[in-house]
Amino acid sequence: MGKLTERLSQLLEGRRKGDKRPFTDLFSRFRRILELNNSILSAIASMSGKLGGDYIFDRQYIRSASAEIMDLVGKLIFNLQALAPGKYAELNDVYRSICSDIEAEASGKLVIHEDRLVLPYADAGPGDQEAIGAKSARLAEIGNTLGLATPPGFAATTRAYRLFMERNRLDGFIAELERRWLAGELPVESASEEIQALILESEVPARLRKALAKAVGDLFTGQEESSRRLAVRSSALGEDGRRSFAGQYVTLLNQTPENAAKAYVQVLAGTYSARAMEYRRSMGFAGREIAMAVAFQAMIPARASGVAYSLSPQSPESGEIIISSIWGLGGPLVSGEVEADRFTVSRQPPYNQTSVNIVRKTRRWAPLEPGSVGPEPVQEELQTLASLSADEVRLMAETAMRLERYFKRPQDIEYAFDREGRLYILQARPLQVDPAAADQAEGLCESLQHYPVIMSGVGEAAQKGIATGPVFIIRDKSELPTVPKGAVLVARRSSPSFGAVIHRIAGVVTDVGSTTGHMATLAREFRVPALVNTGEATWKLRNGQMVTLDAEQKTVYLGQAKELCLHELVVDPIEESYEYRMLRRVLNRIEPLTLINPSERNFTPAGCKTLHDITRFIHEKAVEQLINANHANTREQAVASGRLNISPPLDIVVIDIGGGLSEQAAWRMSLSPRRRMDIEPEQVVSRPMRAFIEGVRLPGVWSNTPVDVDFSSFMSSLTRTFAAHGPGSEELGKNLAVISECYAHINLHLGYHFSIINCYISENKADNYAYFRFAGGVTGAARRSRRAQFLVEVLKQHDFFCTSQGDLVVGRIKKFNAELILDRVRVLGMLVGYTRQLDVSMVSDAQIKEHVDEFGRIAQAASSPKNGRPTP
């Protein structure tokens, strides 16, 4: 019992301590957090902007820019912890761990955390490229994200490679041989020979051997012995999914499961073939950057195979897809040993063939005895037959375009059709398009004049690039799953929730949004062209309209501007340098936003994977902290306070924490701090508070009551809870408003409803928000639920994002300009009045709509046109 009392008193002590922290301090912390949040987002955007290709940067820049961001995030954490002591201690560990990765990457070390030696494709995510190499990562992405058929497989990770090198102590020897070669002391052939011999003599560590055996077993579960055959190939990290490395490394076909470990070593040795070493040198890949992952894929029993180019590399301006194919396995086609059927196909649906060339195919490659593949004769009647049907050609063309759209570059695709006619993508990599041909895209300016301009010169480019597709206007988050592939997403405002569809849309245009916001980051991450803050997209663009977006030129054309798309595809990206890849790796730990939805379970310190995640988490929690702040002592630290003298008599005590009241009023009140004073509405200069008062005082709100009672008696009953007490300190926390010039926290307990309005505005749109919370009521659940539905409906119409549970409704709106946010706070003021006894009258569902309409009429009449939604 004694212990319990002690515990209770500790709790009370703690609570009292908590209560005593001055709100003015919290508020200044909060503002500091907003400042830091903005600095961090712009610093991230600036760093990420260097990936755009406009800038020349070096490693020193990567180090100093990442150090600056780490420093800012450190300060942000410090301020949140000051705002909410003891609450988010875990953030420190998460922060330290991310920073140590960033520092390692920025100093040129590869960081591969996963203690996974093998990783099945089905489990691989977009962040796994470092672990499984570019080739495997792209194939896994094609299978997992685009849902195309790919050979089932797994990768021995770069971690496995490190284990292999360390256990066999190969690093030092190889580095020395490479150094001598690069210094000209050793011919490449000798260096290559010696390195390969070292590797081939090495043992596969037992752990890795076991992991390989298990992965192969899992891969072939339930399959016949004879069909268990593997293709084993390199998947180098340095490729970064962009440089082709075509034909530089070893591929072993038709390997038995038992041979997996041996094949692994052979593929590793192949990394150091003379030509691969020379290729890497010519590409400027530093030796220390090599970390070889190896792909293990089930062999596809190919009826026909080949290569598809999504854009003819010789004549990109022709707008054609080139597909070649042969019977059987594709190896001899890729190596150029045999002639192939060739189909030229239009890049536009329905993908008509523009020319066909069928050659005589006397031999086809097929699996022979285990470990080898080789030629076998083709039956006479098949020799001159096209190896792909018209439907297969069309399917391949469509798929090639899908891959190009997704990877934002023309694609060089290896594919196979199995005996059932199923299309498998075996590999997809960026296609190098002839730069000379690109220069021919000169008349671009003139040809663009043929396309009508729908919008131009408005908004800001969050991600440069060209996107073409049908417009899809989204009004509510719930419509996201219906956004079609390849659409140009148009929305009232940017939202991080677009993350769910960003990989399958062609572009984004919004009325409201910022280039440093979360959505902008997503767009950059996925390289989806995005134009934000246009102010007019949702009413200038129409659903289903085919458009071309040029984000850089801030222009939307009607129709598909083919010339523009083509020009974009043949402009060579300058992204093939060591520094570029290093910047990308460093940014991987900084920029991606994985904490998208605050209501998801991973929205915790431990769920933060990047510095951006931490920043978003803190921003959300800081706002939460402010909304839920305890104001019991705020009055003591206030500049001035008093009862707001307005009609209708809301009985609100106003507490000014700085700049919320006119200077004159604040000065007069400070002269006699002990006297209880009334505050006239005109003395309130807090912009959010003024907006609220305006809304509350609108006569329409109060007189259009469905409850027919005498106004003054109604109002007195409404505030009767407090009438007897006068504005003493005990009702603080019930009807009070904590205000500053740019902030208002309004806590109301009217009749049986509890509501909170919390709003902050500044010059910076990213800071601005309004929060509304409404609960309570006297009537049965059905009526209260109707009122909740009414609220949600009205809030949505005014751009709020809403959640409701029972009779609790929460609405949030953020990142609009201050004028618009204030207009919505005015609406909240109206709602507070309008809903005061609404549940009493909500006798049927039909009334939800009636009230929504009625409220709409009042709001329409009251809102000034410049703040309202533009109408077409």
Added chain:
Amino acid sequence: MNEQHKTTILLLDDEPIVSKRLQPALEKKGYAVESFYQSSAALERIREKDFDIVITDLKMEGVDGMQFLTEVKERSPRTEVIVITGFATMETAKESLRKGVFDFLAKPFKLGEIQEIIRRAEASVRQSDGLGEN
């Protein structure tokens, strides 16, 4: 334009990315560009040949950029030197102006920015050449 009349540029930066990006872009604009990663090699070259414009980093591993540009100006006063350097060494860069450096630019920079400075440096070289002939 024939080869002799091309404006010559020597580029020295120990981070290869800089010349890898700059050289092709400048060549496209009609300049004759030679790139160096090591100051010793660059020094050797300027002893053989006077360049119109020298672009150099100040802070390089094991290299004193200041010393390099001093020698450039001593050997060939007409050569305009442009300093490109990290933000952290901007104070030193400003100091270099006293050594007769034409202009400096903080890394990272946009291609357009350095091209503009080069264009001005080129005009300055041409002007002083013209005066010399009179």
